Amino acid sequence: MRTVVVSAGVGFASYSWTTLPAQSYQIDCAILLCLAGDFPASAECSAAHAEMIRRITPWPIEPPLQLWRCPMGGATISASVSTGGVPDEVRSYRAGIEVWQLSKRSISSSGGREVYRTAIRHFYHEGGEFRREGVQETSLPGWVEEQLEVHAGAGMTGESGSFRGILMRTQDYRGSPSYEWVPY
Structure with missing residues (x-):
């Protein structure tokens, strides 16, 4: 033992x-x-x-x-x-944990390009409850867009690129963030 x-x-x-x-x-x-x-x-x-x-x-x-x-x-x-x-x-x-469920699908059709986007933020509320809220793609924090460029090769607001994944941010005892991207 x-x-x-x-x-x-x-x-x-x-x-x-x-x-x-x-x-x-x-x-x-x-x-x-x-x-x-x-x-x-x-x-x-x-x-x-x-x-x-x-x-x-x-x-x-x-x-x-x-x-x-x-x-x-x-x-x-x-x-x-x-x-x-x-x-x-x-x-x-x-409080330093945020989980983002993100997806973007770009489709070319005879009518032009159609883009479908979803951004859902999961976070701990001040009282400790784990909550979920939908977020407009134009209201994403800068760090989410940066991580999407790094891990998925495309951001939410552009017309090209498709992805689906979970992005999680945590912080250590110094307050330094860490990011985890899990495509699915």
């Missing part, structure tokens, strides 16, 4: 668990801790990352971080606890 200690962030939290079978730790606790460290290389963080991606692809999109499944009562977390009994550091990681 070996003990693994995962530390995420400066002064954030330190948890330890015994790793025998995968069920011996809560996956949502691992997602939270690994998210804070930008998913460092380890078996636990690889499993946490894979579970997060499984939850958001392709449909229905589930909340990628399900804090209600992570018992934090024994955690050593230094910040004050605010709304809903969730520590401020944890709330900031949760």
